[in-house]
Amino acid sequence: MSGGLGVDAWWNGLGSAALVGTGRREVPRPPDPLSDRVVARAGETSSEVSLLDALAVGTALRRGGRTGRHVPDSEREAAAEPDRLPLAPATARQLLDLLLTQSPVGPRLTPLALGVWLREAARAGVRVHHASLVPLLTAATATPELRESVVPVLDNRGSWLCSRNPAWSWVHAVVPDARAGDTADWASSSTEVRSSLLRSLRRTDPAQARDLLDSSWTTDPAAARADLLGTLETGLSLDDEPLLERALDDRAAGVREVAYGLLDRLPGSARAARLAGLLGGLLSTSGVVRKKVHLELPREPDAAAVRDGLGKAPKGRSQRGLWMERIAAGAPLETWTEVTGVDPVGVVRSLEDRDALRGLRWAVLVRRDADWARALLDVGWDAALVGLLPPDDVARRVLDRLEQVTTLHEYAATLRLLPPPWSAEASARVVKRLAKLDPSALGTADLVTVLALSLHPSAAPAVQRLAATSEGGRLTPLQHLVQYLSLVPTITEAFR
Amino acid sequence: MTRWSLQAVEKAAPDAASLAAGRRLATPGPWSEVGSTDSLVWGRCQGSGRTPYQVSIDLTGPAYRCSCPSRKFPCKHAIGLLLLWVRGDGAVADAAEGPDFASSWAQTRAQRAAERAGERATGTDKPVDPEARARRVEDRIRLMDAGIAEFALWLTDLVRAGTVQAKRRPLSWWDAAGSRLVDAQLPGLADRVRDLGSQVNRRDDWADHLLDQLGLCWTAVKAWERRAHLDEVTLADLRVFLGWPTATDDVRGADAVEGRWQVLGAHRSLDGRLQQQRTWLRAVDSGETVLLLDFAPRNGPLPAARLVGSVLEATVARYPGSWPRRALFATEPAVVSTGAPLPAGSTIDDALGSSASALAANPWTPRVPAVLDRAALATDEVVDPTGTAIPLLPVEDAWTLAALTGGRATTVFGEIEEGGFRPLTIDLDPVGEVG
Structure with missing residues (x-):
């Protein structure tokens, strides 16, 4: 287009004229090769018509003259690397498609079934088919619990795909990388960032984490000191004692509270020994054959005892009660037995002081002492303490407890304590008990999840009978459970 | 008739909610008396009511019937039954013929279809009166003539006042122009003008888009004025643009x-x-x-x-x-x-070339089909082996296409529209998974 305007420049000129209207701006002349055709009539027509004429020609030129852009090799996007893992077997792929598009087990149990599928796939060392990547990633985006097990089956294609969609960026976050946070930015980081940094560092290098905490201890505000001190709970040991002792002298009550709680976990600490001294002074026994343990109320504490936590009680709380609880929570458990010569069962049986019992229970919990837990459980059901027993013991106690619960709510709460997977016998007892508890009220589909995760496959027929008695043509949670129990072996089979 | 694909069933659903509801019903649980023949699928579905719903699907139509009160069409029961059927795991068994409720319905349908075909073939029932028809065409042309003349005035007014002012107009202004075009039996133009009203408010490149559309409309106005001189093919193209359907x-x-x-x-x-x-x-x-x-x-x-x-x-x-x-x-x-691979295609330049030829013959051509050889679907463009790229137009399953191709070059079929490419089918052979 020598001499005249190019089509683009002309079109822009038409645009400017059109913007403000032909009433105010003249219509530009077209580029040379077109001018005789378009302008020929221009003299005889109004400027509106010549603009419209020009637009008609211009749009035809633009639409017909479109070209692609040239992409230099350096700008080409990298394609996915070939996959490394073999493809999942055909039956397994069909099952995955079924779960992703029309799951037979209902929305609650589908993530569990997908979890089973994914774990089996990872165990078999295979990848999913490309067509299932999008629905699978979509499902795992909606259900974060699935994410960790999705990652190993994605292979190169899947991880390439995720790198292109921000919604799936969690895939790369899940991949364990060493980026535990930057210790160099300690001074300038927020308390949240520091606290998560400390937590992860405590798992690998507790000393370095402690040193970091120590480095800003004198300058951090009280709330930050309390928060950060709490992270010592991970990987806690006697090496942390000097810092904790210092925290006992802290100005802020919140920091001191955190320190008491942490020192309670260290029966070998100097504070534990000091509290053992106090406790020993309160204990006495009577009787010879069957000794009874007596516990006096604590006396007015000295300055050292106040420093160890025997301070002023909050409003409404008995002063001596608080001291009693603090002593019982912090002293070594052995103090009770060594001073009195009575075993844990005997001690618990004779203890009547509620504050002492509360402190003792706390000490048992944080030190995870199974013998004492058993002794406490003998006098009353305590869900938290059951977890401290060896699995067989737990199962026996939980199953006994199940016989006593009267509501579906209690039933569900108790069932959660039963360590999975359940034996055939345990499963049978669980289902039998459920039958007596009006399973039609099983709207709490949460319970179905617990059952699905742990029931022995042999319980399927019993659940089936139970499901059949429940009314209605709709698929109840129980029927989904039946489907689930039969689906799981099929999934496992599909990877053989 | 071959069993449908899962996709075909999904596309038959009227909306996502019906599809989701259908999926929940796609388990053997609520179904009884299910079966299928070459052309029929049927079953009874236990719903919330006492009597089960009778569902029949005529695969040749396809046509759906269900005794449920749903106004969705096809309803979730039909979708559920189809999903169960396409799975092909025996939940819907093959049978020689359907139960009464399904076959009698299918027969009536077939009969009616045959009657309609007969009417078409012989033309006995509805004799065409050539005079009446010519009169109707004349009336329509008179209306359209007046409509086009008024539309030409509207266009000149628009460019005289300027496009900035047009952009400031409320939607009702565009709608009113659209309604007048409908009255003038120019529904194609009417839809375009109404759409333009919302596009100028939505698009960043509204000014260029508006100019293009004005140009296209003006082309149609001018072509209509000269219609006596147009050949039949161009006249037919113009009729499509204006919205004068061919029976x-x-x-x-x-x-x-x-x-x-x-x-x-x-x-x-x-x-x-x-x-x-x-x-x-x-x-x-x-x-x-x-x-x-x-x-x-x-x-x-x-x-x-x-x-x-x-x-x-x-x-x-x-x-x-x-x-x-x-x-x-x-x-x-x-x-x-089934399963035929895509035919050999061309480069992007060649495809744009054939788009240009199509536009030369019919300036209103909205899009042309194109098979691209060894094309790679990148994030927002498609690139061919010569390094030429055009933008990708949004499609619903863009991520699935990406997952299937992995960014590798393959044969792709799609539509060239406004200088962009809408991928519709990919040939999986070169990137296929060895199962």
């Missing part, structure tokens, strides 16, 4: 080709209140590509999409107009084979 019966009789047609790809879109389904067919012998168009109201059912890669034996009648031509099935197509 299907006229098409059926006119330009029919018998042969084998490969389904290259399909696309569904929702334009305002109307759903559109475009299916591109390629004649196996001549290589000509034609376009099937189906329409349905927003919540209505579109016919099940033809399985991509299948080859159909059918008589296809073509509408008048220039390439790519719209067509319809003059006879019910029979599936000859």
